[in-house]
Amino acid sequence: MKKHRSFLPAVLVLLQLVTGGFAAGAQPVPVVRASQFPAGPVQEVMDGIVARLHAQKSLDEMRALDDARVMAFITPEERDTLATKYWCFDANVPVIVSVLRDEAQKVVPFWMAEEGFAKTALEVRNAKYAYEVWQKTFPAGRVGLGINGFEKHRPHYIVAVRPAKAGDKVALSNFFPADQQVSKLAKGAYVYHDWPDLVLTRVPRELKGQILLPTIRGRAREAHLIDDAFRITAHPATPAPDQIALTWSGDPETSQAIQWRTDLSVDNGTVRSRKQGSTDWTSTPAACCIIEDRMVENNARVRHFTAELTGLAPGTVYEYTVGADKDGRRSAPAAFTTAPSDAKPFTFLWMSDTHNRPETVPLLEKAVKRWPDTAFLNVSGDNVGTGQYGNDWDTLLGRWADFVKNRPYLPGMGNHDSIDGLGPELILALFDLPKNGPEGMAPGRAYSLRYGNALFVMLDVTEAPEKQAEWLENTLKNTDATWKFAVFHFPPFDPDANEPDIKKWWVPLFDRYHVDFALTGHVHHYLRTKPLRGGRVAASPKDGTIYCVTVSIPGSPQHIRKPRYAEAADFAENAFCNAFTVDGNRCTMQAIDQDGKLCDEVTVEK
Numbered sequence: 001m002k003k004h005r006s007f008l009p010a011v012l013v014l015l016q017l018v019t020g021g022f023a024a025g026a027q028p029v030p031v032v033r034a035s036q037f038p039a040g041p042v043q044e045v046m047d048g049i050v051a052r053l054h055a056q057k058s059l060d061e062m063r064a065l066d067d068a069r070v071m072a073f074i075t076p077e078e079r080d081t082l083a084t085k086y087w088c089f090d091a092n093v094p095v096i097v098s099v100l101r102d103e104a105q106k107v108v109p110f111w112m113a114e115e116g117f118a119k120t121a122l123e124v125r126n127a128k129y130a131y132e133v134w135q136k137t138f139p140a141g142r143v144g145l146g147i148n149g150f151e152k153h154r155p156h157y158i159v160a161v162r163p164a165k166a167g168d169k170v171a172l173s174n175f176f177p178a179d180q181q182v183s184k185l186a187k188g189a190y191v192y193h194d195w196p197d198l199v200l201t202r203v204p205r206e207l208k209g210q211i212l213l214p215t216i217r218g219r220a221r222e223a224h225l226i227d228d229a230f231r232i233t234a235h236p237a238t239p240a241p242d243q244i245a246l247t248w249s250g251d252p253e254t255s256q257a258i259q260w261r262t263d264l265s266v267d268n269g270t271v272r273s274r275k276q277g278s279t280d281w282t283s284t285p286a287a288c289c290i291i292e293d294r295m296v297e298n299n300a301r302v303r304h305f306t307a308e309l310t311g312l313a314p315g316t317v318y319e320y321t322v323g324a325d326k327d328g329r330r331s332a333p334a335a336f337t338t339a340p341s342d343a344k345p346f347t348f349l350w351m352s353d354t355h356n357r358p359e360t361v362p363l364l365e366k367a368v369k370r371w372p373d374t375a376f377l378n379v380s381g382d383n384v385g386t387g388q389y390g391n392d393w394d395t396l397l398g399r400w401a402d403f404v405k406n407r408p409y410l411p412g413m414g415n416h417d418s419i420d421g422l423g424p425e426l427i428l429a430l431f432d433l434p435k436n437g438p439e440g441m442a443p444g445r446a447y448s449l450r451y452g453n454a455l456f457v458m459l460d461v462t463e464a465p466e467k468q469a470e471w472l473e474n475t476l477k478n479t480d481a482t483w484k485f486a487v488f489h490f491p492p493f494d495p496d497a498n499e500p501d502i503k504k505w506w507v508p509l510f511d512r513y514h515v516d517f518a519l520t521g522h523v524h525h526y527l528r529t530k531p532l533r534g535g536r537v538a539a540s541p542k543d544g545t546i547y548c549v550t551v552s553i554p555g556s557p558q559h560i561r562k563p564r565y566a567e568a569a570d571f572a573e574n575a576f577c578n579a580f581t582v583d584g585n586r587c588t589m590q591a592i593d594q595d596g597k598l599c600d601e602v603t604v605e606k
Ligand SMILES: [Fe+2]
Pocket: 353, 355, 382, 416, 522, 523, 524
């Protein structure tokens, strides 16, 4: 099973504050970049190249770029930066640096031969890729290497270092990017932090034991200019607010977070809200940031607003509009309902792997028609195809506009939302989520939320499970909720998955504190287990956790046999939306397929 752990240093997980614009007389507006690449000379050069391309070339011309055209477009200074300032370190003695380059990459990075790297006859392999080995001797001092290429070729090159003189002891320091891990080149070593299961299977004797510098696959996107690099969005921002979405960062009984966006011409925003039937509107100012995806040709920068309404009455309908006060562009009224303060019955929807695809819209509409009182939507990851693409989120929020402006959306983190180790900045910037997650992780990656008599624990499989275990235990231990739902992306019990870390760190806690349902996805099929405890079938739901996998877009049929621990499974190309109705000590889960047909149902009573 592929793993997709994030590696970016914590500092990059925070908002990148740069001067992006000023609201009149106010503080600089923070700019959130869709992809968190290491801030430095290469990023500056790429920003400049992309800006010049936007200014001088048509979209067709940009989409027709190839390596030769890019090389003709960039300046000698830019070329030098891209050749020598992308991956750097100091060596205390003369060293031989090996660049291990995927043989399947069509174009050798332009700088390798130019900078004096020579191809050897050596080859390194893992289960997926074969790497040719290029070498160069550097004197003691700064070693500077270049970009992976102008395409986004995922198997990024890897670096190995040894002393040029036998007997010298090599010490490397002053790395750029700064948070470089150092390991040893050997069979079994991993080379990508976002895919630690992909280990080296063949290492020539000449290279064994050398210093190995792993990376993340996402770095290949830092200089992405060719092969579908430039994108357009079907939903460019305008002065009118859109992408109005409800989430929660506080208590669903008394608060409501609301977000929306505009183009850059709008510099202020408020929510006006009132209890349904009241004549008094309350105005709540919104915080704003600029979200930037420089590769979206028709919508590279948008203004994003977030406001949190607090002090609301439980179980109450509120009407609201969003928009700018000054020029009067406001949304049509929409409404939301706060969570009840008692254990009144409620229904929520659960989908997974929606991947911003159109098929999710009729499915969601059928679900709302069947469960019109549904309180919110929970998605267990892979909300979109590429989490760092602004246009993917535009597509999703455009398609789900009618739902998410009236009912909160609880996005969970999937490998596609935080792809190739590049971090989840965009999803975290777009949605205001509870900031009660594990220490050391960016707020919103993992969180818990209490709704009625149910606890929802949203876990992030793109971070190490052990980093979330203590928080998970405390959260489960300290709740008096009747029902406990754990929501995360990779399924621990599924014929197409094997998650030893989740089984080791999370499953024993689900057992100890009796999580009722674990809601997962990723493998793009449907499966509901019998109640499991310690991985074994338990006598009843009172004794174990029911592990569910769902998928909300049609996939291709999978040739998998239903395992003995499964109660229900569907490995055909169906899409599903599940509804849970929690009513005191009774919880019923029902699933419909893309035709709206009820295809699975289970009721658990306490
Ligand atoms: Fe998926």
